[in-house]
Amino acid sequence: MFTPSGPAADKRSHTISVLVENRPGVLARVASLFARRDYNINSLAVSTTEKPGISRMTVVTTGDERELQQITKQLNKLIDVIQVMDHTDDVLLEREIALIKVHASHDARPQVMQVAQVFRAEILSISPKDETMVLEVTGDADRVDALLDALSGFEVREMVRTGKIALVRGAKQT
Amino acid sequence: MNGAEALLESLRREGVDVIFGISGGQALPIYDALAKEGAGGIRNILTRHEQGAAHMAEGYAKSTGKVGVCLATSGPGATNLVTGIADAILDSVPMVAITGQVPTTFIGTDAFQEADIMGITMPIVKHSFQVRSPDEVADIVKKAFFLARSGRPGPVLIDMPRDMSIAPVKSYRFPEEVSIRGYVPRVSPDPAGVEAAAALIAAAEKPVIYAGGGVIIAGAQAELLSLAEKINAPVTTTLMGRGAIPDRHPLALHMLGMHGTAYANWAVGESDLLIAVGARFDDRVTGDLKKFAPHAKVIHLEVDPAEVNKNRAAQAALMGDAKETLALLAQAAPKKDNSPWLEKISRWKRDQPLRYHKNGQIKPQQVVEEISRITGGDIILASDVGQHQMWAAQFFQFNHPRQWLTSGGLGTMGFGFPAAIGAKVANPDKEVWVITGDGSFQMNLQELATSAVYGIPIKIALFNNKSLGMVKQWQELFYDKRYQGIHLENVPDYVKLAEAYGLAGIKITDPAQVVPALEKARQINDRTVLLDFHVDPNEHVYPMIPGGQSVAEMRLQPDERRDG
Ligand SMILES: Cc1cc2nc3c(=O)[nH]c(=O)nc-3n(C[C@H](O)[C@H](O)[C@H](O)COP(=O)(O)OP(=O)(O)OC[C@H]3O[C@@H](n4cnc5c(N)ncnc54)[C@H](O)[C@@H]3O)c2cc1C
Ligand SMILES: Cc1ncc(C[n+]2csc(CCOP(=O)(O)OP(=O)(O)O)c2C)c(N)n1
Numbered sequence: 001m002f003t004p005s006g007p008a009a010d011k012r013s014h015t016i017s018v019l020v021e022n023r024p025g026v027l028a029r030v031a032s033l034f035a036r037r038d039y040n041i042n043s044l045a046v047s048t049t050e051k052p053g054i055s056r057m058t059v060v061t062t063g064d065e066r067e068l069q070q071i072t073k074q075l076n077k078l079i080d081v082i083q084v085m086d087h088t089d090d091v092l093l094e095r096e097i098a099l100i101k102v103h104a105s106h107d108a109r110p111q112v113m114q115v116a117q118v119f120r121a122e123i124l125s126i127s128p129k130d131e132t133m134v135l136e137v138t139g140d141a142d143r144v145d146a147l148l149d150a151l152s153g154f155e156v157r158e159m160v161r162t163g164k165i166a167l168v169r170g171a172k173q174t
Numbered sequence: 175m176n177g178a179e180a181l182l183e184s185l186r187r188e189g190v191d192v193i194f195g196i197s198g199g200q201a202l203p204i205y206d207a208l209a210k211e212g213a214g215g216i217r218n219i220l221t222r223h224e225q226g227a228a229h230m231a232e233g234y235a236k237s238t239g240k241v242g243v244c245l246a247t248s249g250p251g252a253t254n255l256v257t258g259i260a261d262a263i264l265d266s267v268p269m270v271a272i273t274g275q276v277p278t279t280f281i282g283t284d285a286f287q288e289a290d291i292m293g294i295t296m297p298i299v300k301h302s303f304q305v306r307s308p309d310e311v312a313d314i315v316k317k318a319f320f321l322a323r324s325g326r327p328g329p330v331l332i333d334m335p336r337d338m339s340i341a342p343v344k345s346y347r348f349p350e351e352v353s354i355r356g357y358v359p360r361v362s363p364d365p366a367g368v369e370a371a372a373a374l375i376a377a378a379e380k381p382v383i384y385a386g387g388g389v390i391i392a393g394a395q396a397e398l399l400s401l402a403e404k405i406n407a408p409v410t411t412t413l414m415g416r417g418a419i420p421d422r423h424p425l426a427l428h429m430l431g432m433h434g435t436a437y438a439n440w441a442v443g444e445s446d447l448l449i450a451v452g453a454r455f456d457d458r459v460t461g462d463l464k465k466f467a468p469h470a471k472v473i474h475l476e477v478d479p480a481e482v483n484k485n486r487a488a489q490a491a492l493m494g495d496a497k498e499t500l501a502l503l504a505q506a507a508p509k510k511d512n513s514p515w516l517e518k519i520s521r522w523k524r525d526q527p528l529r530y531h532k533n534g535q536i537k538p539q540q541v542v543e544e545i546s547r548i549t550g551g552d553i554i555l556a557s558d559v560g561q562h563q564m565w566a567a568q569f570f571q572f573n574h575p576r577q578w579l580t581s582g583g584l585g586t587m588g589f590g591f592p593a594a595i596g597a598k599v600a601n602p603d604k605e606v607w608v609i610t611g612d613g614s615f616q617m618n619l620q621e622l623a624t625s626a627v628y629g630i631p632i633k634i635a636l637f638n639n640k641s642l643g644m645v646k647q648w649q650e651l652f653y654d655k656r657y658q659g660i661h662l663e664n665v666p667d668y669v670k671l672a673e674a675y676g677l678a679g680i681k682i683t684d685p686a687q688v689v690p691a692l693e694k695a696r697q698i699n700d701r702t703v704l705l706d707f708h709v710d711p712n713e714h715v716y717p718m719i720p721g722g723q724s725v726a727e728m729r730l731q732p733d734e735r736r737d738g
Binding site for chain 1: 292297300304321354355356357480483484
């Protein structure tokens, strides 16, 4: 009857879209809520939307069914939050971008380029003098992870990766 | 008109008649506007500490249902409000806290008395505003009061940088309407939910109504009674719900939970249907959630969707104001008799009433019983936090909503006395008492000055057990009597303390003096009376369900356990 949440319960990753008033402090309010209620933020992306004055936060979080319900309800209680959509059951188009700076000696460069080609990553720069290359990959999290995996034989000097952004396919609202 | 004057004008339009607070540099323009209030204008009550101001605003709010207002300067003034704001969010108290702030041009520079009060209070407010233009003051005030009192009430902060207070307002207009697109507080209950709930009631044989602070907030005593009487369900009240049903009502089970009555906890433990009304399944009530009301289906009447299915799954949920949802449910529910169940409960009530043993010393429970008897229960009663709070909740016979002011969620020692002052300011014709402990009282006793200077007469029943009794109880029961940090050593002399403020003090050491002292206190109505009851220091609160345990582990008396 009562299902406690805990390690045994069914925890999984969820993507939530939060439409918020574009006001100073709104990000702090959302972050503060996650911190105070001990919810995870795996990734967060904030952007403007097609509507002036409204921003979108795309949050990836982990939790079981009950935790997810609490997260959406507590978010909804924030006055600056206009709408919360949980996308667990939606067909999502998801994208992340990563920029990856790898060490590539003259000899290694073709191998890196080959990997880039397989993953349709763009090569943003090649610096022969200090033997580095910067790759850009856009895709869902799996694709970015897979590229990083494929580059594991090389020395990744620096990496930056955005939070996930997502839209629901078709007419349904995100 | 400047921003500060716009602030006061807007407060007036919201019906504010009194503000509790303390001034300082960044709040000076607001105080200057207050100084210009003529007779009949907004009253300013100068407290001796901002925490006192916040609890006074709470006492004002809890006793009336109106929004309480407190005011402080920036920095230390603002941070002194923090405990009161946290108290208000946990107990759903409508409050608007106004803080001065350094001028916008100084924000972020670590200016003198700058504290990021917006950031500090972010997790403990319902919402907060920082004024960024004097022209938005009216709109912010309108929104702040709307948010504070609607839906699930709570504290709202308005942070007012000094330059916003002194800048001229271009054209003042107080909005008639307020609309906030991210906030839609009143949802009407789904008719299907009402039907489902009525069906659960029809099927139940052992229903219990578990009434909480939400019934008080909704002012839904009549609706609660009509449901309870129609379906013949006994009603237990949380600490915050005391007064939701008159304690003398035959269906009243009194308080449940850690220090609830044996019969309330047994009834809940055996119930097959729990109707939770404006109650939030707090851990002081449920103990071990898995063992709480293990046989019961749950109907939850709530205004805050986040409370439903938070700690306990509900089989039917009725969202909205309890006054409305209770009326709908009372209408839809079938008449029930439940007499075997009610007979069983009467037996429990007869066999295990609340009780204590007399031993020649003053028993705190006896003092509460006498206050209840002598006043006919027709007073406003505030309490502090500790053993005395539990005895007050157990042994006072409550009649009405809003007569009981206590800090339940945060459990703030120091709440009681200022809350009583706030309540007396709001209800000058009512007799206002506070039951406090020697530990709690010392946390805000500076407000004796406020009570003396403004002539706000409170009757203080101080239960002097020379210790932090509640902590002592826990150290005795769960830490092998390794007493640490609990001895208060009977300092100060409370009678002299009261007299030093020009107030009345009476010391009572003999049980036979209890009633005469209470009667004497009732004769003194021109100033506060402090009754220093030297109570049995070894008395503990029973029944008790130790934290995280269940009704099976309930201790009825120090050496007594028994199942229903
Ligand atoms: C030392 C100590 C011991 C304690 N021991 C006990 C104990 O033994 N038993 C006990 O009960 N408590 C005890 N408490 C108090 C406890 O900590 C909680 O504060 C209390 O149980 C919560 O009460 P509640 O569930 O009624 O909710 P409240 O905190 O009063 O919350 C009100 C609920 O009603 C909802 N609501 C608000 N307005 C409306 C409306 N208009 N319509 C419908 N719903 C509405 C709110 O959303 C909220 O969920 C103790 C506290 C202390 C300090
Ligand atoms: C501000 C604050 N500090 C500490 C506590 C922890 N605490 C809970 S009850 C209690 C003792 C209360 O003592 P007293 O007011 O004398 O009341 P008694 O229990 O003796 O009746 C303490 C220290 C608290 N609730 N609030």
